[in-house]
Structures are given as structure tokens and as C-alpha cells.
Amino acid sequence: MRLNQVGTKKPRKGSTRLIPVVGIDIGQKRDPTAIAVAEIEYRPITDLEPDRSEKESHYLARYLERLPLGTPYPEIARRLGEICQRVSVRCGRRPTVFVDATGVGKPIVDVLKASTREARLLSVYFTHGDRRTEHSDDGKVTLGKAYLVSRLQALLQCQRLHLPETGESRALAQELLDYEIRVDENANDRYGAFRVGTHDDLVTAIGLAVQKEPTISVYPGSVHYGL
Numbered sequence: 001m002r003l004n005q006v007g008t009k010k011p012r013k014g015s016t017r018l019i020p021v022v023g024i025d026i027g028q029k030r031d032p033t034a035i036a037v038a039e040i041e042y043r044p045i046t047d048l049e050p051d052r053s054e055k056e057s058h059y060l061a062r063y064l065e066r067l068p069l070g071t072p073y074p075e076i077a078r079r080l081g082e083i084c085q086r087v088s089v090r091c092g093r094r095p096t097v098f099v100d101a102t103g104v105g106k107p108i109v110d111v112l113k114a115s116t117r118e119a120r121l122l123s124v125y126f127t128h129g130d131r132r133t134e135h136s137d138d139g140k141v142t143l144g145k146a147y148l149v150s151r152l153q154a155l156l157q158c159q160r161l162h163l164p165e166t167g168e169s170r171a172l173a174q175e176l177l178d179y180e181i182r183v184d185e186n187a188n189d190r191y192g193a194f195r196v197g198t199h200d201d202l203v204t205a206i207g208l209a210v211q212k213e214p215t216i217s218v219y220p221g222s223v224h225y226g227l
Contacts, residue, residue, distance in 0.1 A: 018042060020087045020095035022119065023208025024080060024112075025201050026104050027069065033076050036205035037063035037087055037095070040214055059155060059210040060162045064169070064202055073104075073111050081115035088118040097121040098141070098208040124208060132211060141211075148207040152176055155210060163206075176203055 019040040027033035039062055042055040063083070067076060080097070087095045097116060101109050101123040109123050122141055129144035155161035156173055163169040 019214055020091040020093065021209045022080075022084065022087065022095050022097040023099075023205040023210075024076075024097065025100045025204040025208065026073075026076065026108065027067070027071070027201065028103055029070070032069045032201055033067040033071060034201035034205040035063070035065045035067070035080065035083060036061060036202065036209045037083060038206070038209040039091065056160065057213060058160045058162060061164060061169075061206060061209075064164065064205070066201065073108055077112045077115035080112055081118070084116045084119040095119050098124050098211065100124055100126065100204060100208060101140075102126045124211075143208075143211060148204075148211065149176070149179060151211060152203065152207050153179070161206075161210060168202075172202055172206075 021038050021040060023036045023038075025031075025034045039060045041058050041060055043058050045054045045056055065079075065083075067079060071079075084095055084097065095118075097112075097119045099109060099112060099121060102125050106123070109121070113121050122139060124141045124143050126148075127142050127144055128146070130146040130150060131142075131144045132147050133142045134140075135142070152161065153176060156177060163173055
């Protein structure tokens with residue numbers, strides 16, 4: 001799914017396209033690397049009373065890509081850099097990149113950072129549970145697997161996550177909606193490595209991209225949205 005195929009639609013009337021964000025699930029020996037690009041767009045809430053005017057965030061998946069199995073880390077970094085550069089030009093601002101560093105560690109993240117000057121890159125480490133925590137001292141995020149699944153399911157069911165109109169995307173969405181989180185007697189979520197189905201790498205990449213709500217800062221005469 002190429003960027004120019006899913007990224008040419010204009011914003012809806014009354015909406016404001018704001019923030020580009022990228023999620024990357026780095027593959028290892030048995031798993032391919034997956035990259036997802038999304039744009040966060042605020043759209044008017046349509047089912048409010050006539051005298052109320054509010055907006056909510058929507059996540060538009062603009063690009064999905066799987067790299068070939070066994071792609072070397074320098075090539076992954078090069079491809080990510082290309083995508084970030086295109087996204088920056090398209091949106092007029094540099095994207096935030098959330099990279100799954102759980103199984104690869106800081107040295108590989110540093111390789112990616114060196115190739116993504118057009119982006120702000122944050123390392124994400126998966127944990128058990130349903131919490132998301134930002135660590136401002138070292139620029140990393142700890143993300144509960146249950147949190148990621150629940151957030152994706154909520155965004156899909158509320159029609160705030162918009163995937164490309166392809167058969168693979170529809171299958172991906174259905175696998176996610178059918179997924180169940182089970183908890184053992186020790187209150188731990190029981191699924192070990194994050195597995196949804198045949199599209200688990202793309203689900204992880206999309207989940208990384210849409211994990212956070214934008215922050216809103218109000219200044220005299222302007223409003224700023226960021227991550």
C-alpha cells in the first residue's frame with residue numbers, strides 16, 4: 001500500500017489535519033518489519049446538540065508496508081528515513097516515530113535515529129498490563145500489551161481509526177476486533193509475545209502509531225496540537 005495510493009484524499013469539511021505519526025515494528029529472524037504511517041485529524045462530532053461544537057481525533061492510516069523477511073537493520077533504517085522525509089514534505093512538519101525496541105535494544109534504535117533526521121523518534125518497550133507511561137528522562141515509553149489492543153479496538157469500534165480500503169486491511173481489522181485478552185490467576189495478561197493473527201506485525205505498527213492522544217496547548221490567538 002503506497003503512500004500516494006492512500007494519502008491523496010483531502011480533509012473533510014470542517015476538519016483540521018494536524019499531526020503525522022509513524023509506528024514501526026522491527027522484525028527479527030522469523031518476523032518481517034512493518035511500518036505504518038497515520039495522520040491525526042480533528043473532525044467535528046456530528047451527534048451533538050445544534051448549539052454545541054466539538055471535535056474529536058481521528059487516525060487516518062495513510063501507508064502500510066511490510067519489508068522482506070531478513071531485511072538488514074541498515075536497510076530498515078534507510079527505508080524508514082525515506083518514508084519520514086516524504087511524510088515531512090507532505091504534512092509540512094516532521095513526524096513522531098514510535099519504534100518497538102523491546103526485542104532489539106538501544107543500539108538498533110540508534111541506527112534508526114541516525115537515518116531519521118526528519119523525525120522525532122521514541123523507543124517503546126512492551127510490558128504486561130493496560131498502562132502507557134512516558135519516561136521523560138530518557139525519552140522512552142513503556143506500553144502495556146493490553147492497553148495497545150484495547151485502544152485499537154476502541155478506535156475501530158468508535159470509527160475513529162480509518163484503514164485503507166483493501167482486503168488485507170479489512171482482515172486485519174476483523175482479527176483485531178475478534179481478539180480476546182485473557183487474564184491468569186496472577187492478574188497477568190496471557191498471550192506472551194503480542195500475537196493477533198497473520199497480521200500481527202501490521203497491527204503492532206498501527207497500534208504504535210495511534211497509541212497517544214494529541215496534547216492541546218492554547219495560546220493567545222492560536223491553538224497548538226502535538227504529541
